Amino acid sequence: MRTVSANQQFSFSRLRQLTVKHWVEHGRRYGLSLLGIGGLIATWEAFAIGVTEYAPLDPGMQFATYMVGLWFTGCLFASMLFSDLSSKKQALPWLSLPASHLEKLVCALLFGVVGFFVAYTLVFYLIDIPMVHWANSILRRHPRHWPGTFASIPPSRVYNFFKASGSPVPEQDFRMFSAGYFAVQSAFLLGSVYFTRYSFFKTVLVVVLSFLGVVVFQRFIIHSMMPEGWQSEGFRWREQFDELDRPMRELRLAPAIETAAILLAQFALPPFFWFVTWIRLKEKEV
Amino acid sequence: MVTIRNLYFAYRRRPVFTGLDLELRPGQIYGLFGRNGTGKSTLLRNIAGFLFPQKGEISAMGFVPGKRQPAYLARYFHVPEDFQLPDISLGRWIDYMSPFYPSFSLEQFERYAREFTVPTVGRLRELSYGQQKKALISLALATNVPLLLMDEPTNGLDIHSKSQFRKVIAGAIDDSKCILISTHQVKDLENLIDNITILEEGKIVFNQPMSRIIDKLLFKLSFDAGEEATALYSESSIKGAALIVPNAGGEDSRPDLEMLYKAVLMNGEKINTLFA
Numbered sequence: 231m232r233t234v235s236a237n238q239q240f241s242f243s244r245l246r247q248l249t250v251k252h253w254v255e256h257g258r259r260y261g262l263s264l265l266g267i268g269g270l271i272a273t274w275e276a277f278a279i280g281v282t283e284y285a286p287l288d289p290g291m292q293f294a295t296y297m298v299g300l301w302f303t304g305c306l307f308a309s310m311l312f313s314d315l316s317s318k319k320q321a322l323p324w325l326s327l328p329a330s331h332l333e334k335l336v337c338a339l340l341f342g343v344v345g346f347f348v349a350y351t352l353v354f355y356l357i358d359i360p361m362v363h364w365a366n367s368i369l370r371r372h373p374r375h376w377p378g379t380f381a382s383i384p385p386s387r388v389y390n391f392f393k394a395s396g397s398p399v400p401e402q403d404f405r406m407f408s409a410g411y412f413a414v415q416s417a418f419l420l421g422s423v424y425f426t427r428y429s430f431f432k433t434v435l436v437v438v439l440s441f442l443g444v445v446v447f448q449r450f451i452i453h454s455m456m457p458e459g460w461q462s463e464g465f466r467w468r469e470q471f472d473e474l475d476r477p478m479r480e481l482r483l484a485p486a487i488e489t490a491a492i493l494l495a496q497f498a499l500p501p502f503f504w505f506v507t508w509i510r511l512k513e514k515e516v
Numbered sequence: 517m518v519t520i521r522n523l524y525f526a527y528r529r530r531p532v533f534t535g536l537d538l539e540l541r542p543g544q545i546y547g548l549f550g551r552n553g554t555g556k557s558t559l560l561r562n563i564a565g566f567l568f569p570q571k572g573e574i575s576a577m578g579f580v581p582g583k584r585q586p587a588y589l590a591r592y593f594h595v596p597e598d599f600q601l602p603d604i605s606l607g608r609w610i611d612y613m614s615p616f617y618p619s620f621s622l623e624q625f626e627r628y629a630r631e632f633t634v635p636t637v638g639r640l641r642e643l644s645y646g647q648q649k650k651a652l653i654s655l656a657l658a659t660n661v662p663l664l665l666m667d668e669p670t671n672g673l674d675i676h677s678k679s680q681f682r683k684v685i686a687g688a689i690d691d692s693k694c695i696l697i698s699t700h701q702v703k704d705l706e707n708l709i710d711n712i713t714i715l716e717e718g719k720i721v722f723n724q725p726m727s728r729i730i731d732k733l734l735f736k737l738s739f740d741a742g743e744e745a746t747a748l749y750s751e752s753s754i755k756g757a758a759l760i761v762p763n764a765g766g767e768d769s770r771p772d773l774e775m776l777y778k779a780v781l782m783n784g785e786k787i788n789t790l791f792a
Contacts, residue, residue: 238587409771516567
């Protein structure tokens with residue numbers, strides 16, 4: 231057999247060519263999709279301003295709009311990244327294009343994970359900032375009080391998603407939520423290779439069933455094995471709380487192990503799914 | 517260039533190849549014939565690395581196709597029967613496809629596109645199926661890859677384009693290249709191929725170069741009923757019976773590929789004994 235050089239796995243030159251190819255073939259569609267997403271966000275926020283009596287675009291609403299949009303469109307987009315593989319007439323040229331599976335995966339990640347996240351966030355702020363200013367200008371013209379009080383409703387701030395301070399959810403939960411997005415989106419990316427047809431719906435089903443499986447495992451299996459009065463919370467196990475809401479006894483991992491476990495839970499899932507996607511791409515037959 | 521040994525392949529429970537052997541050499545145009553569903557496209561896809569053999573091995577230019585290494589992918593081009601070109605202009609398509617193939621020649625591409633009269637303006641998806649196919653074949657030839665795999669390339673081409681196809685392919689082959697053309701339209705490849713390979717029920721039932729076919733078989737018309745009765749294959753026509761008979765006298769004749777194909781399917785064992 232022929233001996234081949236190491237760059238059969240990865241070459242920046244081929245990745246650049248792939249990126250150019252991907253952009254030329256799909257750039258127009260992506261541009262239109264982003265316009266559509268921007269239009270939906272604008273319509274939703276305008277609707278919220280129109281129908282909400284008090285502080286329509288408070289940080290909580292902006293957070294919800296950003297996250298729901300990101301999760302839904304991000305997962306939908308990821309499930310279409312390898313949709314070429316579901317059709318024979320598109321899959322054959324895709325597989326025979328002279329680039330490695332790793333380069334094809336990295337190209338998909340650049341567009342689907344990095345590019346999409348950046349583009350979505352930019353589009354969101356392009357819509358959200360003027361919308362918040364619009365909502366605030368309405369409030370300035372028609373000052374209002376919180377219902378049943380004399381406290382004025384303050385103008386809304388544009389919510390900063392990259393700083394957890396002021397988040398409507400606790401900082402730790404927010405970080406888990408953001409990390410969760412990348413993990414779930416990566417599962418959809420894998421689903422687009424794994425399932426030949428209806429990959430989005432099938433992946434939704436698998437993700438929901440997996441989540442239910444974890445809940446059932448935690449609720450019925452782990453819980454039933456714990457001593458009476460104990461409960462688990464992430465990587466900590468506590469006996470019932472006293473009247474001051476302090477745990478009577480707490481069992482926890484060594485700090486370094488606990489930190490490592492939390493970091494793994496937050497950041498290891500996306501690379502794990504990417505790795506499995508790469509393996510599946512190598513095994514893909516058409 | 518391509519060596520296939522003891523190839524076994526099955527779709528779920530339907531076996532396609534059970535111990536297939538084949539050797540493809542450079543400088544040759546191979547015509548791969550067979551009925552629908554006999555495994556012509558499957559064989560091409562195994563060579564291209566789209567499908568993996570269950571048993572046996574395929575070596576193509578020293579590569580294992582199933583690994584789909586970029587160095588191998590850059591050395592062959594697969595023209596599928598059914599395809600979809602991107603919704604962009606021909607120029608942009610060539611701009612980004614050509615860097616993937618180190619031996620690509622723009623001059624050649626322009627020449628082939630001109631010969632095939634492929635429109636160079638407008639988007640690729642606006643072209644007819646036949647025009648798109650000709651654009652794809654032009655790209656495939658201009659990449660100058662050593663191995664060209666073509667699956668039913670004449671499907672969708674009009675009569676004029678089919679003859680242009682034969683002319684262009686004949687001009688594109690050289691000692692370093694091998695072209696494997698799979699088709700069930702045997703007539704389309706007449707006067708083009710150097711070697712006939714016939715697949716039947718997942719096995720190669722006939723695999724001979726044209727030069728040997730001319731040496732061993734005689735294609736003739738005859739009104740002699742006795743000759744017709746002893747022929748390897750015969751077909752009645754108003755001009756007499758078209759026959760394939762052993763070429764005992766070393767006469768020259770023009771092989772009729774369609775007749776030969778049918779003869780092999782009906783009387784393969786007897787014909788193959790002549791080539792043993």
